[in-house]
Amino acid sequence: MSSRAKQPKNWPSDILFINSQRFHSSVTATARAFVQGPPNQTKTHAADTLAKTPSAVVIRRITELSHPACGQFGLFASKKIPPRTYLIDYIGEIHCDDRPHSDYDISLHRFQDGVYIASDASTMGNEARFVNDYRGVRQKPNVEFRDRRTESGELRMSVWSLTEPVKKGEELVVSYGKAWWQARLACSEPEEEPEDIKVQC
Template sequence: MGKDAIPKNWPPTVPYLSQPSFAPHITKTQLQALRVCSPDLTASIPANFPRGPCPLVRIILIGDPSHPARGQAGLFAARHLEPGTLIVPYYGIIHSSLPPHSLDHEKSDYDLWLNREVNIAVDAEKAGNEARFVNDYRGVRERPNAEFKLCWDARSGQQCTVAVAVFVLPSGKNAPTKAGAGGIAKGAEILVSYGKGFWSKRKEENEASVER
């Protein structure tokens, strides 16, 4: 992969993925589960959605002293994004969430569920794409303007057909970015809610660290 196939400001120590990477311990049963389209998957990645660096986003270092992620990177809109728009798939290492394999991922802040029934998750800590830079909205704006959604990947040749992707929140769920408009404005940071589970786990880890 050439340098032109890696986004600007991508960290040199993290491999860039244009498709998911599967841990060697993933079983045939788990792979088959990811190829079953559930009626609950109302969103999809179209067959013609391109791989590689996403033209809709930019990775930018955050310098705002009031931002909770100051000194780290965030994901920003390269153009105005309409409500409901698919922004970018979430790529990482697809792995089992059962011990002993889960031990390599239990402290990761980049680990998302793919299928709880067969214990499969995707972790973008050690390899991923632009979606790994999406920050939580808390301390930045009143509410999120995007969301993580399980979806169906319709692209041919894609071994994993169930995926996670980042979407702009639909109309009515996001405060307008300008008079009469929704979506995400050009230059605005793309922000999701990590959920109560993430912050509860973070609180437990901090308390455990203090006790030591």
């Protein structure tokens, strides 16, 4: 897909909208080849078909005062979403360097020699960068991150619904995981707790 697609409604002006992954100079030839992968010789995955249909997600500014991300943005269902359904890929800048201060960095793969590949959407990305953590929003997540290979063979992180349907208008929230919160706490004041911190993702 072209990386010059029309940006979605409510997209922030200071972030570059892209719908195909960009590669940072830190990505080695071996890592790039691993991400790009060989063409998928199996039957086209349902996710590739859904990726070509109108998006099931929309970006909205959060106005509820009780929401941990009030005043920021979130990702919402634009229609009813069935269980275990592919929603969107997490698109960002693929890199192999260390970015401890990015709140939009998702790991894609770690090699046995310690080299890791991640996708960072802090300065460029797509709608998936606005998926917030469920803490303070819902009792549990309603979507999850899951890696996949596209029809062309490219490795991507993607967003999928969980075991229950998602109603139209509901915010899509994941669990960032303990490692993410521990990393954020390392850069925060000692008195702050994970449940009280909300860094938009």
